[in-house]
Amino acid sequence: MSIFRFPLLVWLGIGILITSLGIRQSFGIFMMPVSEHFQTGREFFSFAIALQNLLFGVFQPFIGMAADKWGSKKIILAGAISYALGLYLTSTALAPETLYLSLGALVGLGLSCTSYVIVLGAVAKVVPAEHAAKAFGLTTAAGSFGMFAMIPGAQSLMTQFGWQGALQAFAMMCTVMIAFGLFMKTAQPKQQAATNSEDEQTLKQALQEAFAHKGYWLIHAGFFVCGFHVMFIATHLPSYLADKDLPTATAAMALAYVGIFNIFGSYFWGVMGDKFSKRHVMSALYLLRTAVIAAFVTLPVTEHTAALFGAAIGFCWLGTVPLTSGLVRQIFGARYLSTLYGLVFFTHQVGSFLGAWAGGRIYDFYGSYDPIWWSTVVLAFAAALIHLPINDRPVPRLSLAMA
Template identity: 80%
Template sequence: MSIFRFPLLVWMGITILVVSLGIRQSFGIFMMPISDTFNTGREFFSLAIALQNLLFGAFQPFVGMAADRYGARRVISLGAIAYAAGLYLTSIAAAPEWMYLSLGALVGLGLSCTSYVIVLGAVAKAVPPQHTAKAFGLTTAAGSFGMFAVIPGAQSLLSHYDWQTAFMVFALLCALMIAFAAFIRTAKADQAAAQHAVPEQTLSEALREAFAHKGYWLIHAGFFVCGFHVMFIATHLPSYLADKGMPGSAAALALAYVGIFNIFGSYFWGLMGDRFDKRHVMAVLYLLRAVVIGAFVVLPVNEHTATLFGAAIGFCWLGTVPLTSGLVRQIFGARYLSTLYGLVFFTHQVGSFLGAWAGGRIYDYTGSYEPIWWATVLFATIAALLHLPINAKPVPRLQGAMA
């Protein structure tokens, strides 16, 4: 199937992710100006972002259940409202503690309703199984295009205005997600056909089936590492480069390169997941991450190496998403993907919480990011090994239906 023949639902999901994840990935460049405004250390902002990511994940299974039951359109619309409210309240915060509610809780809820789990759950019901990883890869790439598009704009707003104005502009952008959500519909006839193709299953039965599958827990562990990686880098790379004497534009450019190269990377890894064993593709991806991060720590840090790092880590940045979600769909089917992948994503966000918070904590304690950089290399290697023993065959329920 050509990407140009994907249903309209896929393209509307892509536009929602451009806005939602583009805004989210820009938060790292606000660490220093916000910390300066409230005269707090980096750990405070890191903790607010860490709380956002933890709640992003904690809300995800429940939001996924709501999407499986009531449809993605309603969930995305409500999430966009929460997202906008959190951004606006952050822009008018009179005390730093407000950010635990605004940038932490409300934005975390908004993200859980407008990002990958909900959109990919809708896409899975509209795309044939043999093209799932490719469709997921294309959809995942949208978040990276948003990163490429939004971060330079956010840096420009910081240069010409202030961070409060930037957050107000972001709040207005959330209205676009409500408009695009109107097109996120899955035909009832298609849903009925999909449900009757395999034995009927309740949500509780789906959960018991997944929890009894050892591979499901290995998928959780691998995605934990992914969350640790991406939020540590997205949150702390700007400050790390600033400590090395680089201007803010260098960090913005590096993060923009993460975004643009992930556009190609996500689609590439999705294609590889349709063509080869997803477990082996995942192992290669994590080993590549380990090599890229290790080289960045060892090599001299300057604007050229920062840009090269952004491009290289961007290529394997979110390629885990189409592969991980594709594995869950391959093993358990599409019916409860939003719920089952939502639980996996919660584990991802626990990793995100620790990556964002631990980076600030270790820096404030040691005055250096180097220990946490080497920890990410070790975690990547472990994640590569964890994917090899996963049993990726469809569960017996689905094998019986295909026989």
């Protein structure tokens, strides 16, 4: 299936992800101005972002269940409103503790309603299984394009209007998600041989089936590592580069490179997941991450190595999303993908919480990011090994239905 033949719902989902995840990935460049404004250490802002990601994950399974029951449209509209309100309240906060509610809880809720789990769950119901990883890869790449577009824009807005004005501009941009969400129609599952078997299964049965599958828990473990990597780097890379006396624009450009190269990387890894074993492709991705991060922390940090790191880590940044969601769909089917992937995403966000918070905690304690950088190398290698023993064959229920 050509990408140009994907249903309209896929393209609406792409527009929502560009906005939602583009804004989210820019939060790292707000760390230093916000910390200076409230006269707090980096751990404070790190914890606010960590709380956002933890709550993002806590809300996600329940939001996924709601989307499976009532469709994605209402969920996305409610999430966009929560997202906008959280950004606006952050910009007007008088006390730093307010950020735990605004940037933490409200933005976390907004993200859980407007990001991958909800959009990919809707896409899974309108795209055939043999093209799912490709569609998931294209949709994932959308979030990366948002990162590429938003981060330089956020830097420019901060220069012109301060960090408060930049957040208010982002709050207004949430209306884009509302506009696209209004046109999202609740999709019915694609007619396939296994559809009757999926429709007869209850949510309780789907959860019992997944929890009894060893591979499902290995998928959880691997996605935990992805969350740890992504939020540590997105939150702390700008400060790490500033500590190396590099210009502020270097961090913005490095993160922009992460976004632009992830556009190609997400689609590439998704296509590879359609052609080859997803678990083997996932292991290869994590081995590449291991080498990239190890090289970055070993070599001297310059503007050139920062740009190269952004491009290299960007290529394998969110390629895990189409592969992980594709594995869950391949093993368990599309009916309860938003719920089952939502639970996996919760584990991802626990990793995100620890990556964002521990980065600030360790920096404030040791005065250096080196210990946390090397921990990401070890975790990447462990994740490469974790995916190898996953049994990625469809569960017997689906195998019998397709026989």
